[in-house]
Amino acid sequence: MQYNLAAWQGKKPAYCRPGFENKDFPLQEQDLNILLRAEEYQHPDSRPRLLARPEAEQRPTHSLTDLEHYRLQKDLNQTHKPGLRRNSTGEPRLCAATCWQWPHAMLHAALQRKQPFRLSHGDEWELALLPDEDNASGLSLLRLEQDKQRDPIDWLKSDHLLHLIADSTLLCGKGIRPWGSSDYLSELEQLASTLDMPLEDCARRYGRLRLRADKNSDEGWLFHPVLGFGRKR
Structure with missing residues (x-):
C-alpha cells in the first residue's frame, strides 16, 4: 500500500488520526515509500518510536518517524506557536509541559477535561x-442534582437506573472467576472501620463516581462489582 485512504483521495493533511501531520506540521510527501524507510516497517517494533535520529539528519516534512519526534518535542515543550487564526487570542496552548510549567495545573482536572484521552458525548x-x-441488592444509587455542586448537597435516589448483573450470567464457565476482592460492600465496610467513619458517610465520600448519561434515555447502567458500570442499551 503506497498511500493511506486520505492521501489517495488527495486530502491534506492526510496522515492524521492516526498520525502527527496537521496544518502546522505538514508533510511535503504522501508516498509511503518516501515517508518510511524499509527498516521502519519490514520488522515492526518500537525502535522508530523510541530512538530519534540525530537532529541534523531529521527531515520532519519527509518522514513519518521524524515528524513524530519533531512534533512531540515541540508540543511537549511548548516551543511551537501556531499562526493566529480567526477568533484566536494568541494565548499559549495547553500541552503536556503545562503540567510542570503551572504548579497547580492538575489541581482541578482542568487539563484532563481540556484534552481528554477519549472524546465523550x-x-x-x-x-x-x-x-x-x-x-x-443491598445497594442504592444516588445522583447529585445538577447545578447543586455546593452545600447543602442534594442527592436524588435513582435506584431505577441501577441494573445489577447476576454472577450466574458472567461466571458460568469452568475456571471463570474473578481474582482479587470484588465485594463492594465488604470493602466499604472495611474502609469505614479503618477510618472510623459511619458506613453511609464513607460511601458518600469514597463511593462517588461520574458516568456519562443520555438525558433522552432512562435506561441507566448495568453494574457488576468485577466489571464496573456500563450503559444499558
Whole structure:
C-alpha cells in the first residue's frame, strides 16, 4: 500500500488520526515509500518510536518517524506557536509541559477535561453507590442534582437506573472467576472501620463516581462489582 485512504483521495493533511501531520506540521510527501524507510516497517517494533535520529539528519516534512519526534518535542515543550487564526487570542496552548510549567495545573482536572484521552458525548452525572438494607441488592444509587455542586448537597435516589448483573450470567464457565476482592460492600465496610467513619458517610465520600448519561434515555447502567458500570442499551 503506497498511500493511506486520505492521501489517495488527495486530502491534506492526510496522515492524521492516526498520525502527527496537521496544518502546522505538514508533510511535503504522501508516498509511503518516501515517508518510511524499509527498516521502519519490514520488522515492526518500537525502535522508530523510541530512538530519534540525530537532529541534523531529521527531515520532519519527509518522514513519518521524524515528524513524530519533531512534533512531540515541540508540543511537549511548548516551543511551537501556531499562526493566529480567526477568533484566536494568541494565548499559549495547553500541552503536556503545562503540567510542570503551572504548579497547580492538575489541581482541578482542568487539563484532563481540556484534552481528554477519549472524546465523550452526553452529560456527565455524579453518583454515589450506598449500602441499602431495604434493597434486595443491598445497594442504592444516588445522583447529585445538577447545578447543586455546593452545600447543602442534594442527592436524588435513582435506584431505577441501577441494573445489577447476576454472577450466574458472567461466571458460568469452568475456571471463570474473578481474582482479587470484588465485594463492594465488604470493602466499604472495611474502609469505614479503618477510618472510623459511619458506613453511609464513607460511601458518600469514597463511593462517588461520574458516568456519562443520555438525558433522552432512562435506561441507566448495568453494574457488576468485577466489571464496573456500563450503559444499558
